Amino acid sequence: xxxxxxxxxxxxxxxxxxxxxxxxxxxxxxxxxxLFCFSILTGSIAAGIAIFQLKSAEWDIYKHLSHSFxxxxxxxxxxxxxxxxxxxxxFAYYYFRSTGQGYKYNTLWVxxxxxxxxxxxxxxxxxxxAPEKIETIFEDEVPFYRMMQNYKQKIWMSPxxxxxxxxxxxxxxxxxxxxxxxxxxxxxxxxAATTWRGRFLPAENLRIKILGxxxxxxxxxxxxxxxxxxxxxxxxxxxxxxxxxxxARQMVPE
Amino acid sequence: xxxYETMPDEQLVQFSLKNEDCFYFLIKRYEIKLIRxxxxxxxxxxxxxEDICQEIFIKVYRNLNDFDQKLLFSSWIYRIAHNExxxxxxxxxxxSKTISLDIVNSSGNSLASLLYDPLDIHEKYTSKKxxxxxxxxxxxxxxxxxxxxxxxxxxxxxxxEIGDILRKxxxxxxxxxxxxxxKFKKQAETINLxxxx
Numbered sequence: 001x002x003x004x005x006x007x008x009x010x011x012x013x014x015x016x017x018x019x020x021x022x023x024x025x026x027x028x029x030x031x032x033x034x035l036f037c038f039s040i041l042t043g044s045i046a047a048g049i050a051i052f053q054l055k056s057a058e059w060d061i062y063k064h065l066s067h068s069f070x071x072x073x074x075x076x077x078x079x080x081x082x083x084x085x086x087x088x089x090x091f092a093y094y095y096f097r098s099t100g101q102g103y104k105y106n107t108l109w110v111x112x113x114x115x116x117x118x119x120x121x122x123x124x125x126x127x128x129x130a131p132e133k134i135e136t137i138f139e140d141e142v143p144f145y146r147m148m149q150n151y152k153q154k155i156w157m158s159p160x161x162x163x164x165x166x167x168x169x170x171x172x173x174x175x176x177x178x179x180x181x182x183x184x185x186x187x188x189x190x191x192a193a194t195t196w197r198g199r200f201l202p203a204e205n206l207r208i209k210i211l212g213x214x215x216x217x218x219x220x221x222x223x224x225x226x227x228x229x230x231x232x233x234x235x236x237x238x239x240x241x242x243x244x245x246x247x248a249r250q251m252v253p254e
Numbered sequence: 255x256x257x258y259e260t261m262p263d264e265q266l267v268q269f270s271l272k273n274e275d276c277f278y279f280l281i282k283r284y285e286i287k288l289i290r291x292x293x294x295x296x297x298x299x300x301x302x303x304e305d306i307c308q309e310i311f312i313k314v315y316r317n318l319n320d321f322d323q324k325l326l327f328s329s330w331i332y333r334i335a336h337n338e339x340x341x342x343x344x345x346x347x348x349x350s351k352t353i354s355l356d357i358v359n360s361s362g363n364s365l366a367s368l369l370y371d372p373l374d375i376h377e378k379y380t381s382k383k384x385x386x387x388x389x390x391x392x393x394x395x396x397x398x399x400x401x402x403x404x405x406x407x408x409x410x411x412x413x414x415e416i417g418d419i420l421r422k423x424x425x426x427x428x429x430x431x432x433x434x435x436x437k438f439k440k441q442a443e444t445i446n447l448x449x450x451x
Contacts, residue, residue, distance in 0.1 A: 004289070004304050005282040008311035012274055019271060019318040100322060103421035 032098050039092035040117050046085035047122025048131035053078040055126070056229070061155065061163065061211070075151050085122075089114045132229075153182050156209050164210045164220055165228065171202055179208070190221045197226040263327035271318055281311045284328070287409070288335050294404045295397070296339060310338045329418035332411075336401070336419055343397075391441045399434035406431055 011017070057076040092114040096102040102110070125131055138145040156165035159181075166181035175192040189210060191202070200206075207228035212221045258266060258279040269276035288310060292303040314334055321330055392400050405411045405419060416427045 002304050004307045005278055005285050008308045009278045012315055022319045025320045104423055106423050
């Protein structure tokens with residue numbers, strides 16, 4: 001039987017093994033905590049966008065559709081962002097467990113804690129315009145995400161059921177305008193008895209959603225007009241320019 | 255003149271950082287324990303267990319500055335040993351087949367006797383043959399159950415210490431021990447180990 005301790009000490013001396021410096025471990029711990037915070041922050045952004053999508057979803061339009069409320073709810077749930085949030089909750093859990101004391105906590109509490117932190121963070125972010133801006137970037141830059149959002153187009157392209165969406169191409173008069181719908185068809189919209197939700201002004205290139213009914217071929221009577229995206233209650237008149245700008249970058253295909 | 259042999263582990267760590275010779279007194283305390291632990295959870299022979307133990311000691315030395323004073327040094331060194339054994343397992347698949355013949359703890363008590371009747375240790379002292387049966391039972395247990403039984407009943411570690419070694423919450427340790435005991439008993443029944451006691 002060898003004297004393992006003696007041999008180990010000899011090897012340490014011969015190979016001039018030195019203990020890693022303290023800063024090496026401080027740095028390692030800092031990296032882990034940073035990655036944990038990053039995961040929570042990313043989860044918060046995802047939660048913020050999910051809250052934004054749920055808040056700006058049109059829960060009232062299911063009455064116009066052949067879908068039931070449950071079907072509409074299933075269509076509206078922001079799966080992408082919820083999965084995103086859950087994924088980053090997983091990362092947050094992993095990094096938390098890798099911290100010095102992280103292993104002492106029950107898995108369920110750590111996961112629930114990470115989700116709650118993400119939702120709180122998301123709620124705080126929701127009060128800013130960040131979720132809307134990030135979602136717009138995704139719509140503009142990520143084709144996969146654009147494809148996932150197609151259901152919104154499908155819902156709003158049901159003129160027979162009183163739903164129409166498109167881009168304003170021309171303001172004909174105070175009571176009439178022309179739009180190009182999401183399929184590229186031209187429509188003349190009667191806005192005489194329209195409620196403008198969001199208190200924005202009609203402008204060319206503005207993307208809108210219309211609730212109403214077909215008058216005759218290519219003519220549509222609008223009962224209500226909403227901006228294509230965004231918070232209907234926050235799109236104020238004095239933000240008109242910003243709204244137009246924002247809406248001009250929407251995902252509606254040309 | 256300092257008496258390194260009676261100095262607490264945690265204090266000896268501080269001295270080892272300043273003088274590597276002090277490290278010898280620290281690791282000498284764990285040499286036999288760790289070699290036994292390695293042999294209990296792997297299939298390695300004495301020589302190989304000693305080599306793994308040497309690697310563990312070098313790793314411990316390299317990471318001395320990472321030692322968390324909130325932990326017991328023994329928990330910390332066992333954690334490093336556990337990780338090192340896992341690394342060896344990944345390299346050589348040492349854990350899955352069978353385990354050492356010396357399946358008794360430092361007092362010479364078999365795992366089976368401790369599991370079935372921990373109060374009656376002397377009466378249930380096992381022969382080498384019985385130890386062999388226990389060895390077979392443990393060998394067919396999944397590695398996570400085997401290791402936790404070894405730590406609890408052969409290394410006499412508390413739930414907190416086991417949690418610190420395996421990096422698991424206390425509650426999970428309790429659950430794992432309960433499951434491991436139940437698995438062990440089931441396996442023992444299938445090979446008629448219980449009749450022998």
